[in-house]
Amino acid sequence: MRAMGPGSVSSLLKVALDVVHVVLWIAIGGLLLITIASLIVPLPGEWTADLGEGAGVELTPLKIAPIFAGAAGYTAILLFVVRQLRRVFATLTAGDPFHPDNFSRLRLIGAGLAALEIANMLSPVALAWLLGASTQEGRGIDLTAWFSVLVVFVLAEVFREGARLRREAELTI
Amino acid sequence: MPIRVQLDRVLLDRRMSLTELADRVGVTLANLSILKTGKARAMRFSTLDALCRELNCQPGDILVFEPGPPDADEGEAE
Numbered sequence: 001m002r003a004m005g006p007g008s009v010s011s012l013l014k015v016a017l018d019v020v021h022v023v024l025w026i027a028i029g030g031l032l033l034i035t036i037a038s039l040i041v042p043l044p045g046e047w048t049a050d051l052g053e054g055a056g057v058e059l060t061p062l063k064i065a066p067i068f069a070g071a072a073g074y075t076a077i078l079l080f081v082v083r084q085l086r087r088v089f090a091t092l093t094a095g096d097p098f099h100p101d102n103f104s105r106l107r108l109i110g111a112g113l114a115a116l117e118i119a120n121m122l123s124p125v126a127l128a129w130l131l132g133a134s135t136q137e138g139r140g141i142d143l144t145a146w147f148s149v150l151v152v153f154v155l156a157e158v159f160r161e162g163a164r165l166r167r168e169a170e171l172t173i
Numbered sequence: 174m175p176i177r178v179q180l181d182r183v184l185l186d187r188r189m190s191l192t193e194l195a196d197r198v199g200v201t202l203a204n205l206s207i208l209k210t211g212k213a214r215a216m217r218f219s220t221l222d223a224l225c226r227e228l229n230c231q232p233g234d235i236l237v238f239e240p241g242p243p244d245a246d247e248g249e250a251e
Contacts (some may be wrong), residue, residue, distance in 0.1 A: 075179035173204045
């Protein structure tokens with residue numbers, strides 16, 4: 001099976017990304033609805049979160065809403081990454097990998113992945129602070145994730161060079 | 174770019190149109206137009222050979238060096 005062009009692996013991956021794109025939009029919509037609803041509609045009964053410190057922490061609308069808003073924000077960054085990735089795969093499906101815009105798209109993907117990783121690192125601390133837990137330990141630095149971010153930025157530079165060479169070839173008569 | 178293409182002058186001297194030259198040389202009209210307007214970044218020897226043959230001229234009749242600052246995007250190539 002070919003790697004690029006119509007009916008290739010790229011086109012199959014693009015279809016998968018299209019599905020993920022729709023699912024993420026629905027997820028963001030759902031999370032925002034829950035955020036708004038948690039502020040408007042009173043919680044039925046008493047809700048508590050067990051933080052493993054004996055007594056559970058009571059969940060109030062002002063504690064729940066930021067959690068879901070944060071989740072919506074995280075999903076929005078994920079959606080942003082998928083959107084850029086879809087555009088890159090659209091050029092691959094068209095058989096034009098060194099499209100001039102792919103360089104900036106890959107850099108945006110790298111920035112998005114870095115933002116997601118920072119969110120992953122800080123979310124336990126933010127959650128503990130929000131719920132008033134005494135232990136506020138964040139997740140350590142995931143070297144594999146940061147290496148992946150670095151690889152995406154390096155790939156962006158490779159694509160920039162590819163785009164430049166393509167332009168040179170186009171203007172060689 | 175300090176290298177200037179004088180294809181229009183040579184064509185005028187030979188009373189030949191760009192379309193006719195494109196047919197004779199086997200280069201598309203669009204590409205010859207890029208060459209004529211000085212937008213081309215490079216020229217193959219095979220193209221230069223075909224142009225000189227059809228226009229009955231020397232490479233120096235088509236290409237002229239004029240001292241001046243290089244284009245802004247030329248630095249990217251290095």
